[in-house]
Amino acid sequence: MPAPAHVDWYDTPLYYDIIFDEDTVDEANFLEVMFERHGTTAGKNRSALELACGSGRLIREFAARGWNAAGFDANPRMLTFASDRLSHEKLVARLWEDRMESFSVPGGKRFDLVHCLVSTFKYLLTETDARASLERVASALNPGGIFVLGLHLTDYRSSKISHERWVVTRDGIEVVCNTRTWPVDPGTRSEAMRTRLRVTGPDGRVLRQETRWSVRSYSAAQLRRLIGAITSLKLVACHDFRHDPDEQRKFDDSYADLVLVLKKS
Numbered sequence: 588m589p590a591p592a593h594v595d596w597y598d599t600p601l602y603y604d605i606i607f608d609e610d611t612v613d614e615a616n617f618l619e620v621m622f623e624r625h626g627t628t629a630g631k632n633r634s635a636l637e638l639a640c641g642s643g644r645l646i647r648e649f650a651a652r653g654w655n656a657a658g659f660d661a662n663p664r665m666l667t668f669a670s671d672r673l674s675h676e677k678l679v680a681r682l683w684e685d686r687m688e689s690f691s692v693p694g695g696k697r698f699d700l701v702h703c704l705v706s707t708f709k710y711l712l713t714e715t716d717a718r719a720s721l722e723r724v725a726s727a728l729n730p731g732g733i734f735v736l737g738l739h740l741t742d743y744r745s746s747k748i749s750h751e752r753w754v755v756t757r758d759g760i761e762v763v764c765n766t767r768t769w770p771v772d773p774g775t776r777s778e779a780m781r782t783r784l785r786v787t788g789p790d791g792r793v794l795r796q797e798t799r800w801s802v803r804s805y806s807a808a809q810l811r812r813l814i815g816a817i818t819s820l821k822l823v824a825c826h827d828f829r830h831d832p833d834e835q836r837k838f839d840d841s842y843a844d845l846v847l848v849l850k851k852s
């Protein structure tokens with residue numbers, strides 16, 4: 588069997604979308620409930636900004652639900668995929684190429700809801716970048732608006748490689764995704780990950796690809812410290828990756844997959 592090709596997974600948006608799109612409706616439902624519960628600026632035209640929107644699965648969902656949806660990503664291929672899908676479905680959203688640590692919103696527009704789920708925030712590799720991004724989020728929110736941040740915490744005591752596997756088929760394309768995460772050195776806070784995809788097309792042809800990257804690790808205390816530095820954002824709720832509005836979590840290390848809801852004062 589040939590070795591998998593080394594590619595950036597995000598250069599193949601369709602395969603990313605096939606794996607992650609399964610959760611889109613649940614995540615959008617959760618975000619809407621969080622906004623109704625905690626946001627105070629509900630107007631006729633609710634607006635949502637997604638940091639690092641990737642294939643645009645959530646942008647599409649919010650646009651279809653009547654929100655003024657906007658988002659940016661560092662990867663132009665992801666943005667082209669997102670934009671093509673919106674055009675195909677005759678939906679409208681504002682998309683642009685930008686980076687989480689330095690983004691600026693065209694026209695200085697502000698939003699009722701800003702969100703960044705599925706650990707995407709961990710791509711910010713330094714405290715300076717993470718803080719700069721949160722400051723920009725705070726500036727991009729209307730007073731009373733909310734920021735929903737979902738990320739996986741690291742158990743620094745663990746010496747095991749963790750493994751997750753997904754298999755999803757759409758339009759005759761099967762994508763098998765295996766992700767491994769290596770134990771983290773608390774000194775560097777650099778979490779090494781590897782994702783391998785095996786994609787079987789409708790004609791039975793198989794393609795294999797591998798991506799390696801590092802993300803920044805967080806304990807609950809590290810995340811709390813970071814957020815505490817942004818005085819205009821206050822924690823109002825803590826949930827988990829099941830995105831169940833009726834289930835709250837403590838903001839501590841007892842559960843790894845946390846979703847924080849922060850409100851702009």
Ligand SMILES: C[S@@+](CC[C@H](N)C(=O)[O-])C[C@H]1O[C@@H](n2cnc3c(N)ncnc32)[C@H](O)[C@@H]1O
Nearest residue numbers: 597639640641660661662665685686687707710
């Ligand atoms: C896990 S995907 C999440 C995509 C989307 N938010 C979602 O929920 O499906 C991570 C995305 O982050 C983007 N990305 C990584 N680092 C970034 C940065 N510093 N600024 C903007 N986008 C970034 C990648 O291009 C990729 O599209």
